[in-house]
Amino acid sequence: MAATLRKTFRYPDDDQPHGLDNRQELDEEEQDKLIQELSTKNDAQNAFYNLVFTIVPLVATIAYIPAIFSSSVTAGTRFIYIICILSLSTTAYVMKFGPFDSEVYRLGEPGVLAVQEGKSDPRSYLFYANTAVCALLSLQSWYMSSSQGHDDHQGLILGILPGVVLGVVVVASRSLIEVDIGELEKLKYEYKGA
Numbered sequence: 001m002a003a004t005l006r007k008t009f010r011y012p013d014d015d016q017p018h019g020l021d022n023r024q025e026l027d028e029e030e031q032d033k034l035i036q037e038l039s040t041k042n043d044a045q046n047a048f049y050n051l052v053f054t055i056v057p058l059v060a061t062i063a064y065i066p067a068i069f070s071s072s073v074t075a076g077t078r079f080i081y082i083i084c085i086l087s088l089s090t091t092a093y094v095m096k097f098g099p100f101d102s103e104v105y106r107l108g109e110p111g112v113l114a115v116q117e118g119k120s121d122p123r124s125y126l127f128y129a130n131t132a133v134c135a136l137l138s139l140q141s142w143y144m145s146s147s148q149g150h151d152d153h154q155g156l157i158l159g160i161l162p163g164v165v166l167g168v169v170v171v172a173s174r175s176l177i178e179v180d181i182g183e184l185e186k187l188k189y190e191y192k193g194a
Contacts, residue, residue, distance in 0.1 A: 035184045046176045050095065053172040057092040057165050061085045067158060080159070084137060087162040090130045094123055095169050134163035 064081045067073055073081075141159020 038184070049172065049176055053169050054092050054096040057088040057095070057162075057169065060161055060165050061088050063158060063161060067154070077155070080137065080140065083133065084158060084162050087130055087133050087137065088165060090126060090133075091162065091166050091169050094127050094130065095173060097123060130166065134166050138163045 064085050068078050068081050138160045141156050144159070145153070145156040
């Protein structure tokens with residue numbers, strides 16, 4: 001028979017002598033300062049990511065420049081690529097100037113699609129129109145690449161690129177969740193120090 005040695009379970013505070021506490025209490029001023037620091041850091045991060053995801057659609061427009069000036073591209077295809085560029089520009093505009101409001105975040109609907117209750121924002125209609133254009137461009141490029149005898153991967157990719165970028169921007173905008181200062185204020189506690 002083999003004997004098994006087991007260690008006795010100890011709580012993390014069991015290592016400290018009784019009466020000593022590892023957690024340091026924060027007074028009200030320190031709590032306010034911490035809340036303000038978290039809010040400032042969150043605002044800076046949101047501004048950075050908002051800028052990055054505004055630039056992404058504009059960078060994606062570079063893919064269309066060689067195709068537009070190519071001599072092998074028809075006038076109809078050039079027109080479709082110009083619509084793709086306009087769609088990407090609209091995506092950048094909606095990301096930059098979208099209805100991001102802390103009230104909307106508290107309603108649980110963050111991001112581009114969010115609008116305040118009872119108020120309509122023209123940018124939301126622009127977003128829906130851009131979504132419809134992206135869907136039509138994707139369907140058109142898929143139809144054109146499947147109906148042609150050869151595989152036109154470049155045309156397919158350039159046709160669905162605005163929809164893919166719009167999807168990435170929507171996911172990114174929904175991820176930009178603001179710190180709710182009101183909730184942090186509720187978590188404050190009374191300092192019971194000396």
